[in-house]
Amino acid sequence: xxxxxxxxxxAFVENLVLxxxxxxxxxxxxxxxVKTAFGLGLAVIFVLGITMPINWLINxxxxxxxxxxxxxxxxxxxxxxxxxxxxxxxxxxxIVEKYSPSLYTALGIFxxxxxxxxxxxxxxxxxxxxxxxxxxxxxxxLGGGFGGFLAIIAIAAIREKIRYSNVPPALRGLGMAFILxxxxxxxxxxxxxxxxxxxxxx
Amino acid sequence: xxxxxxxxxxxxxxxxxxxxxxQLLSDPLNDNNPxxxxxxxxxxxxxxxxxxxxxxxxxxxxxxxxAFSALFTSLLRNYIPxxxxxxxxxxxxxxxxxxxxxxxxxxxYPVYKQLSVYIGLIITNCIVMGRLxxxxxxxxxxxxxxxxxGNGVGYGVILVMVAIIREIFGKGTLFAGSPIELALIGxxxxxxxxxxxxxxxxxxxxxxxxVLPAAAMFIIGVMIWIQRSYNTKLVDVS
Numbered sequence: 507x508x509x510x511x512x513x514x515x516x517a518f519v520e521n522l523v524l525x526x527x528x529x530x531x532x533x534x535x536x537x538x539x540v541k542t543a544f545g546l547g548l549a550v551i552f553v554l555g556i557t558m559p560i561n562w563l564i565n566x567x568x569x570x571x572x573x574x575x576x577x578x579x580x581x582x583x584x585x586x587x588x589x590x591x592x593x594x595x596x597x598x599x600x601i602v603e604k605y606s607p608s609l610y611t612a613l614g615i616f617x618x619x620x621x622x623x624x625x626x627x628x629x630x631x632x633x634x635x636x637x638x639x640x641x642x643x644x645x646x647x648l649g650g651g652f653g654g655f656l657a658i659i660a661i662a663a664i665r666e667k668i669r670y671s672n673v674p675p676a677l678r679g680l681g682m683a684f685i686l687x688x689x690x691x692x693x694x695x696x697x698x699x700x701x702x703x704x705x706x707x708x
Numbered sequence: 709x710x711x712x713x714x715x716x717x718x719x720x721x722x723x724x725x726x727x728x729x730x731q732l733l734s735d736p737l738n739d740n741n742p743x744x745x746x747x748x749x750x751x752x753x754x755x756x757x758x759x760x761x762x763x764x765x766x767x768x769x770x771x772x773x774x775a776f777s778a779l780f781t782s783l784l785r786n787y788i789p790x791x792x793x794x795x796x797x798x799x800x801x802x803x804x805x806x807x808x809x810x811x812x813x814x815x816x817y818p819v820y821k822q823l824s825v826y827i828g829l830i831i832t833n834c835i836v837m838g839r840l841x842x843x844x845x846x847x848x849x850x851x852x853x854x855x856x857x858g859n860g861v862g863y864g865v866i867l868v869m870v871a872i873i874r875e876i877f878g879k880g881t882l883f884a885g886s887p888i889e890l891a892l893i894g895x896x897x898x899x900x901x902x903x904x905x906x907x908x909x910x911x912x913x914x915x916x917x918x919v920l921p922a923a924a925m926f927i928i929g930v931m932i933w934i935q936r937s938y939n940t941k942l943v944d945v946s
Contacts, residue, residue, distance in 0.1 A: 525921075527750070527924075527925075528829075529751065530751045531747060531749065531750055531751070531834035531838075534750065581806060581810070584806050584831055585799060585802040585803065585806070588798045588799075588831055588832075589799070592795045592798050595794070596791075623832065624751040624829050626832070627828065627831060628829055628832070631825040631828050631829070632825065635825065674933070676934075676937040677932070677933045677936070680747060680932055681933045681936065684925050684928050684932065685925065685926055685930075687925050688922040688924075688925030688926045688929065689922075691922035
């Protein structure tokens with residue numbers, strides 16, 4: 507049950523993109539059309555879902571005091587986490603390049619930049635500070651990825667439509683995307699404080 | 709033939725602060741601002757800017773990391789194989805961020821607690837990596853250092869500007885909890901400007917919207933609007 511709870515909570519209530527504003531760079535830059543946003547969203551789900559459990563294992567069994575080395579190595583956390591993320595991203599990059607060259611060219615620089623997508627490392631650091639266990643961190647990764655996927659699809663759809671509205675020239679594109687995200691963030695804020703565990707208890 | 713060789717040598721001898729170097733420093737402040745034009749490094753801009761003092765610390769940390777990661781990457785650029793460049797760059801950045809984190813933890817623990825995961829997130833601040841990919845991998849160390857410095861400062865300026873607006877309107881204070889405030893008014897006074905106790909500002913009630921992260925979105929959106937109305941070549945034509 508915890509798995510479903512944490513999945514729903516991270517996907518909707520504590521959406522990494524809209525409630526914590528993590529992963530903004532690629533979110534703003536790749537959300538011009540729904541098609542590329544879809545590809546990036548899938549890549550984010552994949553990378554988050556894989557790196558989160560791996561980073562959990564590393565944090566518990568390599569860096570922790572009860573780990574293999576028996577000493578507190580947490581100062582190496584950043585380097586190891588980011589190495590795992592970078593290698594996973596390069597794996598995704600190779601897979602996408604092989605099976606969907608058009609998506610690969612559409613994503614361009616933003617595929618390698620998923621490595622520096624704050625949502626991925628931020629997710630791992632939140633996982634550590636919230637002391638999740640293995641299944642919880644898996645749920646957190648998948649939920650966070652799904653939430654990011656939803657958010658990027660939503661903003662891309664809005665941005666596709668807003669092209670037909672009469673926005674002041676200086677606000678067109680980026681400026682409008684910022685303001686729209688702010689509004690979406692406020693909308694998602696109304697979900698904050700809802701505890702999915704309360705529903706399952708009844 | 710001799711002429712061309714001489715020319716190349718002259719070209720090679722870059723002045724310490726020539727026109728090109730000044731441009732590297734000044735471009736990121738307006739025409740090529742990391743936040744409002746390149747749209748890199750937004751996450752931390754939103755998350756830490758509810759108070760000025762932590763944002764100032766964050767800005768200094770980012771300037772340090774961008775400048776030195778650019779320098780080191782540029783020094784190593786000819787030895788990094790293309791396939792693993794991301795990992796090498798990230799190791800450089802992560803090492804520098806670990807240095808910053810431990811230093812801050814030692815120097816100012818309350819601010820360290822306040823910034824929490826966001827210091828670690830400098831690693832994934834796209835502006836650092838973006839500049840390494842776009843500039844340092846192809847340029848000489850000194851220029852890369854200046855480019856990193858300029859981008860860090862361009863980022864920090866926006867960060868502090870957003871924080872000033874958010875703190876004044878959201879909390880009614882300025883530099884709350886910082887040594888600057890302590891030096892200006894001494895330890896007895898609570899705030900530099902305090903709308904709740906100051907009789908001059910008693911009519912003002914705090915705008916709670918400004919405390920929400922969404923407010924940073926609106927402020928940056930409006931900043932982009934203002935900047936692009938003056939600097940029309942930046943306007944998005946699509």
